[in-house]
Amino acid sequence: MQKVNGIGGVFFRARDPQALSAWYEEHLGVNYYDPVPWRQSEGYTVFAPFAQDTEYFGRAEQQWMINFRVDDLQAMIAQLQAAGIEVRTNPDWDSEVGKFARIHDPEGNPIELWEPNQ
Numbered sequence: 001m002q003k004v005n006g007i008g009g010v011f012f013r014a015r016d017p018q019a020l021s022a023w024y025e026e027h028l029g030v031n032y033y034d035p036v037p038w039r040q041s042e043g044y045t046v047f048a049p050f051a052q053d054t055e056y057f058g059r060a061e062q063q064w065m066i067n068f069r070v071d072d073l074q075a076m077i078a079q080l081q082a083a084g085i086e087v088r089t090n091p092d093w094d095s096e097v098g099k100f101a102r103i104h105d106p107e108g109n110p111i112e113l114w115e116p117n118q
Contacts, residue, residue: 007045009037010066014107023106027083028068043069044116058110065110073099073115 014020024030030038046067050056057065070076077087085103093100098116105111 006040010064012064012109016107020105020107027080027085028111030068041069058104059108062110065112067112067114070113070115073101073113076113077101
C-alpha cells in the first residue's frame with residue numbers, strides 16, 4: 001500500500017497573506033515557497049482530528065491549529081518573547097511525548113510548539 005510520507009503544505013486563508021508569510025519567516029523560520037519552499041527536518045508528525053466542540057484550539061470558529069517541532073523549546077520561547085510575542089506555557093500540556101508552548105500569529109491563529117522527548 002502506498003502511504004503519504006509527510007506534510008506537503010499547510011494552506012489557510014489570511015487577511016494579509018504577504019504580511020503573515022513575512023511574520024512566519026521572521027519569527028519561526030518558515031518561509032513561503034519563493035524561491036524554494038521551507039524544508040522540514042525529519043521527525044514525527046501527528047495527524048489528529050479533534051471533536052467539533054474542542055476548546056483545545058481556542059476560539060470556537062478556529063478550524064485548524066498547526067504544531068511545529070522545535071529542538072530547544074526554552075530557546076525558542078526566549079527568542080519569541082524578545083520579539084514581543086506572547087508565549088503561553090502550561091505544565092499540564094507537557095506529557096510523555098514532550099514539552100509544549102502556545103503562541104498566536106498576528107491574525108489570531110494558534111500555533112503549538114513541541115519539543116519531542118528523545
